[in-house]
Amino acid sequence: MTAMVQIDGVEKTYKGGFQALKGVSLDIREGEILALLGPNGAGKTTLISAICGITMPTGGSIHVGGHDVVRAFRKARAMIGLVPQELTLEPFETVWNAARFSRGLFGAAPDDAYLEDLLKRLSLFDKKDNQIQELSGGMKRRVLIAKALSHDPKVLFLDEPTAGVDVELRRDMWEIVAALKETGVTIILTTHYIEEAEAMADRIGVISKGELLLVEETDALMARLGRKEMRISLNEPLGAIPADLSDYDLRLEDEGQALIYSYDTRAERTGIARMIAALTEAGVTIADVETSQSSLEDIFVGLVHQRDNAEGDAA
Amino acid sequence: MNWLAVKAIYRAEMARFVRTFLQSIISPVISTSLYFVVFGAAIGSRIDEVEGVSYGAFIVPGLIMLTVMTQALSNASFGIYFPKFIGTIYELLSAPVSFLEVILGYVGAAATKALFIGLMILITASFFVELQIQNWPAMIAFLLLTCISFALFGFIIGIWAGNFEQLQLVPLLVVTPLVFLGGSFYSINMLPEAWQTVALFNPVVYLVSGFRWAFFGMADVPVGVSLLAIGGFTLACVSAVWWIFKTGWKIRS
Structure with a gap:
C-alpha cells in the first residue's frame, strides 16, 4: 500500500530552544484512520501543524501524496483538510458562505452541488443560511468539518475532534469519521482519550515528549501489550x-x-x-x-514509564 | 497563482463591508457634512478664498484624503488582525496560497472600500460646493495609489499588532496627527515659515498637495515631487510586506 503521508525525521525546535518534535518518522497509508495518541503537550498538534503548513519544521521532510509540503506546498496543501481543535470560526458568516470561502481558498472551482451534498451529509443543510454565531457548539464543529472537506481533500486532519464534547456528540463524531472513511479519505486524528483511539483508529501512534514511541495496528497493539x-x-x-x-x-x-x-x-x-x-x-x-x-491507558502509561526509566538508567 | 483564493478572500472581505454597509457609508458622509458645516460655512465664511479657490472647495481634496487614508488603514489592519484574534488564521496558513494571494485579497478589498468611500465623499461634497477637477487621470491615480499604499500600510500594522491597543496605536498616534498637520484644511503657505519647513517632513503634505493639484491646478509642492512621495511610500510598504512574506514574521512560527 502506498503512503499518503510520509514523515521523515521531522524536528521542530522553537526559538526559545524548546524541542517540540524530536525526529518523528511515520508513514500514513492511503484510506486508513490513524490516531495520534499522547498527553497534552506531547507534540501532536505541532506534528499536524507542521504537515499542514502552520508551523515550519526545523528538520526532516514531509510529503503528502508525493508532494513536499514546503517546496510543493500548493499541491500538497490542496490535498489536505484540517479541522482545528478550537472552535475558530468567523461568527457573522453564514454556514454556506463559510464553506464556499474555504473551497475557494483551497483553489477549487465553485461547485454548489458538492457543497450542498456535503452539508446534507453533515446535517447542516437546513442551517446553511444561519450565521455561525447562532449555532450550538456541536453544530459549529460540524461547520469546521464542512470547511475542511469543502475542497474534497484526500487527507483529513482532526485535531482533538471530541475535546470538550459531550458523550452524545462524541458518538456522533465517531459516526461521522466512520462515514468519512467509507469515502476513501485518509484520516489522522489526535486524541488523549484512549477509548477514542481504540474505537476509531485502524492504527495507533503513541507520541510523548516530541517522540513517536510506536505505531501499531490497534488490535495488535492491544494483543501484544494486552x-x-x-x-x-x-x-x-x-x-x-x-x-x-x-x-x-x-x-x-x-x-x-x-x-x-x-x-x-x-x-x-x-x-x-x-x-x-x-x-x-x-x-x-x-x-x-x-x-x-489492561486498557490502552495502562499500555500507554506503561510505555511512557518504560521510556522514562530507560532514560533514567542512561543518565 | 491561486486566483480562486484571491477571489474568495476578496469576496469575504467585501461581504463584511456589505453587511455593515449602512454604518460604513453613513458615518463618513455625516462626518464630511459636519466638516463642511464647521470648516466650510462657519470658518470658511471668514477665510473666503485660498489662492483663488473658495475655502469650501479648497478643503474637499484634503477631506477625501483624510478619510481615504484612515479607512484604507483601518479596514486593512482590522481585516488581517481579526482572523489572528479569533484564530481563523489557521485556515489561511494551511491553504495552498502564498502571501501574495493573501495580500491581494485583503489589501484589494480594503483599497476598494476606501475608494468607494472616497467617491461617496466626493459626491457628498458636490452638493455643498462647486467642484472643478482639472486633471481627472491624476485625481484617480492619486486616489488609487493612496488607497493601495495605505491599505498595505494597514495590512502591515494588522500583522504586527498583538492586541487591539496596538491596532489602534499607529492610526491614532501617527496617522491622524500627520493627516491634520498635512495641509488638509489649509495651504502650508499659510503657516509661519519655520513650520513650513517642518511640514515638508510630513509625507501626507505631498499626498494632499498632489491630490489638490489634480483638482485646482495649484499645489504646495511640485506635483512631480508628490508623485515621487506617494510612489516611494508605496514602494516602502511593498518592501516591508515582501520582507514579512520572506521571513514569515509574526505569522508562521
Missing part, C-alpha cells in the same frame, strides 16, 4: 507475599487484603493453576477472584 490482571481478594490480610510464591509476578494491595497477579494471555502457560495451588499450600484462603484486561 496483559491481564487477576485480583485475588483474601479472607485474612497478608503482611508479605509468602516466600514460596516469590517466583510469581505478584503484588499486594489494599493493606494486604488483595493479591494482584499479572500474566500474559498469549503466553504458553499463564501459571494461574500452579499459582493458586501454591497459595492454597501456603495456607492463604481466597475470598474472591476477578480478572481484567
Whole structure:
C-alpha cells in the first residue's frame, strides 16, 4: 500500500530552544484512520501543524501524496483538510458562505452541488443560511468539518475532534469519521482519550515528549501489550507475599487484603493453576477472584514509564 | 497563482463591508457634512478664498484624503488582525496560497472600500460646493495609489499588532496627527515659515498637495515631487510586506 503521508525525521525546535518534535518518522497509508495518541503537550498538534503548513519544521521532510509540503506546498496543501481543535470560526458568516470561502481558498472551482451534498451529509443543510454565531457548539464543529472537506481533500486532519464534547456528540463524531472513511479519505486524528483511539483508529501512534514511541495496528497493539490482571481478594490480610510464591509476578494491595497477579494471555502457560495451588499450600484462603484486561491507558502509561526509566538508567 | 483564493478572500472581505454597509457609508458622509458645516460655512465664511479657490472647495481634496487614508488603514489592519484574534488564521496558513494571494485579497478589498468611500465623499461634497477637477487621470491615480499604499500600510500594522491597543496605536498616534498637520484644511503657505519647513517632513503634505493639484491646478509642492512621495511610500510598504512574506514574521512560527 502506498503512503499518503510520509514523515521523515521531522524536528521542530522553537526559538526559545524548546524541542517540540524530536525526529518523528511515520508513514500514513492511503484510506486508513490513524490516531495520534499522547498527553497534552506531547507534540501532536505541532506534528499536524507542521504537515499542514502552520508551523515550519526545523528538520526532516514531509510529503503528502508525493508532494513536499514546503517546496510543493500548493499541491500538497490542496490535498489536505484540517479541522482545528478550537472552535475558530468567523461568527457573522453564514454556514454556506463559510464553506464556499474555504473551497475557494483551497483553489477549487465553485461547485454548489458538492457543497450542498456535503452539508446534507453533515446535517447542516437546513442551517446553511444561519450565521455561525447562532449555532450550538456541536453544530459549529460540524461547520469546521464542512470547511475542511469543502475542497474534497484526500487527507483529513482532526485535531482533538471530541475535546470538550459531550458523550452524545462524541458518538456522533465517531459516526461521522466512520462515514468519512467509507469515502476513501485518509484520516489522522489526535486524541488523549484512549477509548477514542481504540474505537476509531485502524492504527495507533503513541507520541510523548516530541517522540513517536510506536505505531501499531490497534488490535495488535492491544494483543501484544494486552496483559491481564487477576485480583485475588483474601479472607485474612497478608503482611508479605509468602516466600514460596516469590517466583510469581505478584503484588499486594489494599493493606494486604488483595493479591494482584499479572500474566500474559498469549503466553504458553499463564501459571494461574500452579499459582493458586501454591497459595492454597501456603495456607492463604481466597475470598474472591476477578480478572481484567489492561486498557490502552495502562499500555500507554506503561510505555511512557518504560521510556522514562530507560532514560533514567542512561543518565 | 491561486486566483480562486484571491477571489474568495476578496469576496469575504467585501461581504463584511456589505453587511455593515449602512454604518460604513453613513458615518463618513455625516462626518464630511459636519466638516463642511464647521470648516466650510462657519470658518470658511471668514477665510473666503485660498489662492483663488473658495475655502469650501479648497478643503474637499484634503477631506477625501483624510478619510481615504484612515479607512484604507483601518479596514486593512482590522481585516488581517481579526482572523489572528479569533484564530481563523489557521485556515489561511494551511491553504495552498502564498502571501501574495493573501495580500491581494485583503489589501484589494480594503483599497476598494476606501475608494468607494472616497467617491461617496466626493459626491457628498458636490452638493455643498462647486467642484472643478482639472486633471481627472491624476485625481484617480492619486486616489488609487493612496488607497493601495495605505491599505498595505494597514495590512502591515494588522500583522504586527498583538492586541487591539496596538491596532489602534499607529492610526491614532501617527496617522491622524500627520493627516491634520498635512495641509488638509489649509495651504502650508499659510503657516509661519519655520513650520513650513517642518511640514515638508510630513509625507501626507505631498499626498494632499498632489491630490489638490489634480483638482485646482495649484499645489504646495511640485506635483512631480508628490508623485515621487506617494510612489516611494508605496514602494516602502511593498518592501516591508515582501520582507514579512520572506521571513514569515509574526505569522508562521
